[in-house]
Amino acid sequence: MARYITKRFIYMLITLFVIASLTFFLMKLIPGTPFSAAGKLSPDQLQIMKDKYGLDQPVAVQYAQYIGGLFKGDLGISFQFNNVPVTQLLIERIQPSLQLGFQAIFFGTIIGIVLGVISALRQNTWVDYGATFIAVLGKSIPNFVFAGVMQYYIGVKLGWLPVLFWKGWDYTIMPTIALAMFPIAITARFMRTEMIDVLGSDYITLAKAKGASSLEVAFKHGLRNALIPVITVLGPLAVSLMTGSLVIEQIFAIPGIGEQFVKSITVNDYSVIMGTTLLFSFMFVVIILVVDILYGVIDPRIRLSGGKK
Amino acid sequence: MKKSKYSLLLTLTLVLSVFLAACGGGNSADKGDKKSDGAKTSNVAQEIKVLSRSEIPTLDSVKTTDEIGFNVLNSINEGLYTADKDGSSVPALVDGEPKVSEDGKTVTFKLVDAKWSNGDPVTANDFVYAWQRAIDPATASEYGPYMMNGKIAGAQEITDAAVAKKEFDLNTLGIKALDEKTLEVKFEKVLPYWKDLMAFPTFYPQNEKFVKEKGDAYASNAENLLSNGAFKITSWNGPTATEWTLEKNDNYREAKAVSLKKITFNVVKDNNAQVNAFEGGEADITDILASDLVPQYQGDERMVSSLQPSVFWVKMNYKNAALANVHIREAIAKAFNKEDIAASILNNGSIAANYFVPKQFVSTPDGKDFREKNGDLIVFNAKEAKAAWEKGLADLGIDKLELRYLGGDTDSAKKVDEYIKNQLETNLPGLKVNLESVPFAIRLDRAKAGNYDLLHSGWGPDYPDAMTFADLWLTDGPNNEMTYSSAKYDGLIKKAEEVAANQEEYVSTLQEAERVFLAEDYGVAPTYQKADNILINTKVKGLVALPFGPNYSYKWITVEE
Numbered sequence: 001m002a003r004y005i006t007k008r009f010i011y012m013l014i015t016l017f018v019i020a021s022l023t024f025f026l027m028k029l030i031p032g033t034p035f036s037a038a039g040k041l042s043p044d045q046l047q048i049m050k051d052k053y054g055l056d057q058p059v060a061v062q063y064a065q066y067i068g069g070l071f072k073g074d075l076g077i078s079f080q081f082n083n084v085p086v087t088q089l090l091i092e093r094i095q096p097s098l099q100l101g102f103q104a105i106f107f108g109t110i111i112g113i114v115l116g117v118i119s120a121l122r123q124n125t126w127v128d129y130g131a132t133f134i135a136v137l138g139k140s141i142p143n144f145v146f147a148g149v150m151q152y153y154i155g156v157k158l159g160w161l162p163v164l165f166w167k168g169w170d171y172t173i174m175p176t177i178a179l180a181m182f183p184i185a186i187t188a189r190f191m192r193t194e195m196i197d198v199l200g201s202d203y204i205t206l207a208k209a210k211g212a213s214s215l216e217v218a219f220k221h222g223l224r225n226a227l228i229p230v231i232t233v234l235g236p237l238a239v240s241l242m243t244g245s246l247v248i249e250q251i252f253a254i255p256g257i258g259e260q261f262v263k264s265i266t267v268n269d270y271s272v273i274m275g276t277t278l279l280f281s282f283m284f285v286v287i288i289l290v291v292d293i294l295y296g297v298i299d300p301r302i303r304l305s306g307g308k309k
Numbered sequence: 310m311k312k313s314k315y316s317l318l319l320t321l322t323l324v325l326s327v328f329l330a331a332c333g334g335g336n337s338a339d340k341g342d343k344k345s346d347g348a349k350t351s352n353v354a355q356e357i358k359v360l361s362r363s364e365i366p367t368l369d370s371v372k373t374t375d376e377i378g379f380n381v382l383n384s385i386n387e388g389l390y391t392a393d394k395d396g397s398s399v400p401a402l403v404d405g406e407p408k409v410s411e412d413g414k415t416v417t418f419k420l421v422d423a424k425w426s427n428g429d430p431v432t433a434n435d436f437v438y439a440w441q442r443a444i445d446p447a448t449a450s451e452y453g454p455y456m457m458n459g460k461i462a463g464a465q466e467i468t469d470a471a472v473a474k475k476e477f478d479l480n481t482l483g484i485k486a487l488d489e490k491t492l493e494v495k496f497e498k499v500l501p502y503w504k505d506l507m508a509f510p511t512f513y514p515q516n517e518k519f520v521k522e523k524g525d526a527y528a529s530n531a532e533n534l535l536s537n538g539a540f541k542i543t544s545w546n547g548p549t550a551t552e553w554t555l556e557k558n559d560n561y562r563e564a565k566a567v568s569l570k571k572i573t574f575n576v577v578k579d580n581n582a583q584v585n586a587f588e589g590g591e592a593d594i595t596d597i598l599a600s601d602l603v604p605q606y607q608g609d610e611r612m613v614s615s616l617q618p619s620v621f622w623v624k625m626n627y628k629n630a631a632l633a634n635v636h637i638r639e640a641i642a643k644a645f646n647k648e649d650i651a652a653s654i655l656n657n658g659s660i661a662a663n664y665f666v667p668k669q670f671v672s673t674p675d676g677k678d679f680r681e682k683n684g685d686l687i688v689f690n691a692k693e694a695k696a697a698w699e700k701g702l703a704d705l706g707i708d709k710l711e712l713r714y715l716g717g718d719t720d721s722a723k724k725v726d727e728y729i730k731n732q733l734e735t736n737l738p739g740l741k742v743n744l745e746s747v748p749f750a751i752r753l754d755r756a757k758a759g760n761y762d763l764l765h766s767g768w769g770p771d772y773p774d775a776m777t778f779a780d781l782w783l784t785d786g787p788n789n790e791m792t793y794s795s796a797k798y799d800g801l802i803k804k805a806e807e808v809a810a811n812q813e814e815y816v817s818t819l820q821e822a823e824r825v826f827l828a829e830d831y832g833v834a835p836t837y838q839k840a841d842n843i844l845i846n847t848k849v850k851g852l853v854a855l856p857f858g859p860n861y862s863y864k865w866i867t868v869e870e
Contacts, residue, residue, distance in 0.1 A: 032750030036366065037374040037451040039753050040771075042787040044472045045454045052449040081548035082367035089549055148581060156589040163589035164582055165575065250579035253586075255551040259578060266748045 005289070012285045019281045020274065024066060027273050028059050034079035034268040053079075066274065075278075076271030080264070086275040090257065094279065096166050097249070097256035101242030103176040108183025109234060113223075115184065116191020121218055123196060131188060138185030144247040147178040151251060164253045175252045179245055183237060187230055194226035228299055235291035236284070243280045353868050356571040357849055360583050362596040364576055366548055369528035370513040371443035372450050376860045382510040383859035384555055384572075385536040389418055389436070389492075390508040392855050394865060398504040402431060402514070402537075413499040413810050414462075418492040423562050425516050426536040433486035435514035441479040442520075443511055446471035456511045456771065457482075462495035499809040502774045509771065509858050539567045539864045551576040555863075569866045584844065593846040593868075597860075600721045603657040603842050614658040614842045615854040618670040620778070621662065621767035623714075623729065623834040627792045629762050631710050635831060636701030641763070642687045642827075642834035644694035645732035651837050654724050658840030663688050666775045666823055667838050670856070674812040679775055682820050686827040687835060691736045698737045711741040712762040715755060718746045725836070726765055759790040765836065771857050775819045776805065782826055782833075793832050798825055 035041070035049050050056040054065070069076060075086035119131040154174060155163035162171045198204065199222055207221050208214075249256040257276060264272035365378050370386060373379055383392070391401035408417040423431040443453030444467050457464035462483030470477035483495030496503060506512060516535050520527045528534055531545040531553070539561050545553035555572040558564065575592070577583045580599040586592045598606075606612040625632040625641060632638060647661035660668070663685035671679045702708055716726035723746050730742040742763070747755070756764055768788075770777045779802055780786060784794040801822035808814040826832040841860065845852060851865040 030751070031754035033754070035451055037455060038750075039756075040455050041451060042454075042458070044468055045451070045458070048446045048454070048468065048471050049449055049451065052446065078548075080366055081364070082369070082372065084548050092549055151582065151585050156585050159589070163586050163591050164577060165591070251582045253551070253575065253577040253579070253582060255549075255576070266750060268750050 001293075005293075008289050008292070012289065015285055016278065016281055020067070020070065020278055021063070023274060023277045024063055025059065027270060028062070030265070030268060032268050034270060036080070036267070070278075075275045078264075078269055078272050080267050080269045080272070086271045089260070089272065090275050090279055093255060093257040093260050096254050097258060098242050100172060100175055100179060100245075100248070100254065100256065101238065103172060104179035104241050105183055105234065105238045107176060108180035109187050109230075111180070112184040112187025113191050113227075113230070115188040117195055117218055117223065119188065119192040120195030120199060121214070128192075131192070135185040135188040138181035139189070141181070142247075143178045143181055143245065144251060146181055147175065147248055147251045150174045150178060164251070166252070166254045171252075175248050175254060178251075179241060179248050183234070183241070186233055186237065190230045190233060191226060194229055195222055198222045198225045224298060228295065231291055231294055231298070235287045239280070239283050239287050243283060353848070353870050355569050355868050356573070357569065357593040357846075357863075357866065357868060358573045358575065358591065359594045359863075360577045360586060360592045360596050361574050362576070362578060362580075362583075364548060364551060365545070365553065367528060368534055368542070368545070370510045370515065371439055371448060371453055372528075373510055374452050376858075379510050379859040380861055381542065381553070381555070381574075382513065383855075384538060384540045384863055385534070385542050385558070386510070386513045386538045387423075388507055388509070388513045390504050392508055392853075392859075392862060394853050396853070396856055398508040401508070403507075414496045416494050416496070416503065417487070418494070420490045420492065421562065423537055424560050425519070426541050426558060426560060427516075427519065429516055429518070429535075430489075431514055431516075431537055432489050433492040434489075435516055436492050436512075437484050437486050438517040438520070439513060439515035440484045441482055442515065444468070444482055445479055450511075452511045456506070456509060459497055460500060460506065462497050465497070498806060500774075501809060501812055501815065502772050505772045505857065537561075539563070540569075540572065567864060569863060569868070572863055587844045587846075593849050594852065594861075595844040598657070598842045598844065600655050600657040600659075606842070606844065611844050611847055612842055613845055613852070613854070614840050616658065616660070616669055617769070617839045617841055618667040618773075618856050619767055619769035619839045620665055620667045621765065621836045621839065622665065623836060624756075624761075624764040624766060624791045625831075625833065626759060626762050626764070627794075628759060629712070631701070631705055631707075632712075632762060634701045634704055636697045636704060637710075638831035638834075640694045640698035640701055640737055641733060642694075642831045643690045643697065644736040645729045645834075645836075646689045647836055648689065650725055650728060654728055655721065655837065657842055659837045660840070661689075662835040662838045664823065665827065665833065665835055666778050666819070667770075670770070671773050671775050671816075673816045679816065679820065682817070683824055686824060687831065694736050695738075698740075702739065709739045709741070711743065714742045714744045714763040714765070715752060715761040716744060716746050716765045717752060718748050722746070722765070729765070729836070757790055759792065764791070767839070773857065775816070775823075776802075779805070779819050779822050791833075793826075793830070795825070795830060798822055798830070798832075801825065 032038070033046065033050070033055070035046070038046060041049070047056070054062065066076070075090070077083045078086055078089055081089060115131040115134065119128040122128050151163060151174065154160050161174055165171055195218070199218070204217055204221055207217050212221070243257060243261070246258040246262050248254070249258045260272065261276040261280070264276060361377055363377055365381055366375055367373055367378060368381060370382050373382060387401045389401060389403045390398040393399040402420050402423055404419040404421045407419070410416070420431065420433060425431060440457070440461070442448050443450050444457055444464050446468070454464065454468050458468055459465055463481040464483075466481065467477045467479065483497070485493045487493050500506065514537070519535050523533045526533050530547045531542045534542055536542065536558055539558060540555040541558040543554050543556045553574045557567055557570050561567065577586055580602055583592070583595045584598070584602055587595050603612070623641070625638050627633045647663070651659045651661045664680060664683060666679055668678060668680050673679060702710070714726065714730060716722055726744055726746065730744050733742050734740055752764075752766070755761055756766060768778060768781060781788045782793050782798060783789060783802055784799050801818055805815055805818040805822065808818060827835070841854070848869050850867050850869055853862040853865060854860065855862055
C-alpha cells in the first residue's frame with residue numbers, strides 16, 4: 001500500500017506540473033492585459049505598466065520565472081486586487097467554498113443513499129415513485145432555480161432564513177440545500193439501480209435463507225456492494241462542489257472561490273488563474289487517489305496494482 | 310418509460326409555474342409588507358446598509374481606477390475641490406478663490422485648516438507628494454498618467470522619459486508647495502474644467518510621513534489608511550474584503566453638515582440577489598441594476614434613475630475599403646432604430662444618441678446645454694440609409710458586403726448587438742453582418758489592434774470637457790485605432806485648444822468639430838447614452854448621483870422615520 005501511494009504521489013506531482021505548464025501557455029494566448037483602465041491608457045502608459053510587471057518579456061522567460069516561484073511556494077500577486085498575494089486570496093476564498101461543498105456532499109449523499117435504498121426495497125410503490133420524483137427534480141432543475149426560488153420565498157417572503165450573506169450557520173442552510181439537490185439525485189438514482197441489482201444476487205438470497213432480516217440484508221450485505229459506483233461518481237462531484245459553485249456563491253453573496261476562478265480569466269489576472277487552476281487540480285488528483293484507495297477498503301476483491309501480490 | 314416521461318413533464322410544468330410566479334411577484338404590489346416598527350421612536354438611527362457589485366480593488370487614491378473605489382475615497386477623503394449636491398465642483402480644502410495667473414495656466418491655492426484622522430494637518434506638501442507618486446512610473450498607477458499627461462505641466466515628459474528608460478525628476482511636475490498652506494499648480498494648457506479635475510480622487514492629497522511609514526502596507530486595510538473626509542473607514546480587511554464600514558469623521562471640517570453616522574457595505578455580485586436583499590430589508594441602497602430588472606420597478610418611487618455622460622457607438626474601421634467610403638458609413642449610421650434600442654431593448658432610462666458629446670454633460674458659457682446648438686446629428690432613417698447604401702455600393706462596384714461586428718458578451722450587449730445586426734441586414738440589402746460577442750478584455754485588445762470592421766463600444770468621461778470626447782478622433786489618437794483621419798477635424802481640435810481661454814469660442818469650435826465628424830464624415834454611428842438605476846429605501850433621503858469618478862455621494866444622506 002505504501003509503495004502504491006508513493007508511486008501515485010509522484011504521478012500526482014508530474015500531473016500537476018503538466019497542468020501548470022499547459023495552463024500557463026494557454027493563458028498567455030488570451031488576448032488583453034490585466035489592467036483595469038487599459039481602455040483609457042495610451043500605448044506609452046501601457047508600456048510602463050507592462051515594464052513594471054514584467055509582462056513584455058518573452059513568454060518562455062515569464063514561464064521560467066513562474067515555475068521558479070512555484071517551487072519556492074510563491075504563487076505571485078493578483079492584479080485585480082491590487083497586489084494581494086494569490087496564496088492569501090486562495091486561503092480566504094476557499095474556506096466558504098470548502099464548507100459549503102462539504103455540507104452539500106455530506107447531506108446530499110446521506111439523503112440520496114437513504115432515498116435510493118428505500119426505493120430499491122419498495123420498488124414500484126408510491127414510495128419509489130416519490131423518491132424518483134425528487135431525484136428527477138434534483139437532476140433536471142438547475143440549482144440556481146432552486147436557489148432563486150428559495151431565496152425569494154423562504155428568505156424574502158417568509159423571512160425564515162437569512163436572504164443572503166455568509167455570517168453564521170443559519171446562512172449556510174439555503175445554499176447547502178440548493179447545492180445538495182444534485183448529489184441527492186445522482187446518489188439516489190445510482191443507489192436504487194445498484195441496490196436492485198445487488199439484492200437480486202445469489203449471496204443475498206443466501207443471507208435471506210439464513211434468516212437475516214430484510215433491513216439487515218439491505219444495510220449489512222447489500223449497501224456495501226452497491227456503494228462502489230456511487231463512490232466513483234462522488235469523488236469528482238465532491239471536488240466540483242468544494243471548488244465552489246459560481247452561481248450559488250453569487251446568488252447568496254458567499255465570498256467563495258467559484259466566482260473568483262471565472263472572473264480572473266475574464267480580467268486576465270494571470271497569477272490568480274494559475275493559482276486557482278493548480279489548487280483545483282491538486283484537489284482533484286488527491287480525491288481520485290482517495291477514491292482508488294477507498295475501493296480497496298470497501299471491496300477487498302479490488303486489488304490495487306503494487307499492493308499485495 | 311412512458312411514466313417517467315410524464316413525470317418529467319409534470320415536474321417541468323410545476324417548476325416553471327413556481328419560477329414564473331416568483332418572477333411576477335417581485336414588483337411594487339408587495340411594498341406594504343415592510344416590517345413595521347410598532348412603537349415609533351423619534352430618533353431614527355442614522356445608519357444605512359449599501360450593496361456593492363464588487364470588492365474595492367484598492368483605496369490608494371493615486372492607484373484607484375474604478376467606481377467602487379472612487380465612491381469610498383470620495384466619502385473618506387477630500388481634495389482641493391469636491392462635488393456639491395448638484396454635481397458642480399466647489400471649494401473643499403481651498404480657502405476662497407485661488408489666484409489664477411494671466412495666461413490662465415498657473416493657479417495658486419491657499420489651503421484651509423484641515424486635519425488627517427491621525428491629527429496631522431493637511432499641508433501643501435501632501436498634495437505635492439501624492440501627485441508625484443501618481444505620476445511616478447515606480448508606482449505603476451494607471452490613472453496618474455491618464456489624468457495628468459497633457460494637463461499638468463511636466464507629466465507627459467516624465468512618462469516619455471520612463472518609456473525611453475531615461476532619467477527624470479519628479480520635481481519637474483507642475484506642482485509646488487510655496488509654504489505649508491500655499492500650493493502652486495502649473496497646467497500644461499488652459500483647462501476650462503480644472504476645478505473638476507481637482508475634485509477627482511487621483512488628485513487627492515496623501516500624508517507623506519504616513520505613506521512612507523506604512524510602505525507596501527499603505528492602504529492595504531482600514532488601519533493603514535488616513536481620512537480627511539466626511540467619513541472614516543473603520544473596518545475593511547483589504548482588497549479581497551466583501552464587507553466594509555464607514556463611520557462619521559468628527560474631525561471633518563464640515564462635520565456639522567453630516568448627519569449619517571454609519572454606512573455598512575456588503576458585496577453582492579448577483580443582481581437578482583441584490584434586489585432580493587433589498588426587498589428582504591437587508592439593504593437600503595442597491596448597486597446599479599441590470600437592465601432586465603428595471604422594467605419591474607418602472608414607476609416605483611424606490612427606483613432612482615440618473616442619466617450618465619457615457620455614450621456608445623458603432624465604430625467603423627477605415628482600414629476596410631468599403632467602410633472608408635462615406636456613403637457606406639452614412640448608410641450604416643442611419644440604418645438602425647436607436648429609439649427602439651433605448652426604449653424597448655435597454656428600457657432602463659437610456660436614451661437614443663444622435664451625437665457623441667452627451668446630454669447633461671457640459672454647458673456653454675451662457676448656461677445652455679452643449680447639445681442645444683447641434684441637436685441631433687445622425688438620426689435613424691431607413692430610406693436615406695438605403696439611398697446612401699446604393700450610392701456607396703455603386704462607388705465600390707460591388708453588390709454584396711460582409712462585415713465582422715465585434716460586440717460585448719453581457720446579456721444586454723448581446724441583445725442590442727443582435728438587434729443592430731438585424732436592422733442593418735434588413736435595411737441595407739446585400740449586407741451580411743457576422744456578430745462576434747467577446748469578453749471585455751478581448752474586445753479591448755482587438756479594438757486596440759484594429760482587428761474588426763464594426764465595433765460597438767463607448768466612452769465614459771472623467772471630467773466635464775467636451776474635449777475628452779472630441780480628441781478621441783484625432784489622427785493617430787490612441788483611441789482612434791479605426792484610423793479616421795481628417796485634416797479639417799484635426800484643425801478644428803487644434804484651434805479649440807488654442808482658443809481654450811475663450812470659453813465661448815472653445816465650445817463653438819468643438820460643436821463645429823462634432824458636426825463635421827458626424828454629419829459630414831459619419832465618423833462613427835452613435836447608438837445610445839446610458840442611464841443608471843438603483844433602488845433606494847424611501848426613508849433614506851439625500852443620496853446624490855455624481856457624473857464623474859465616484860458615482861454616488863453619501864455625505865448629505867439623512868434617514869427619516
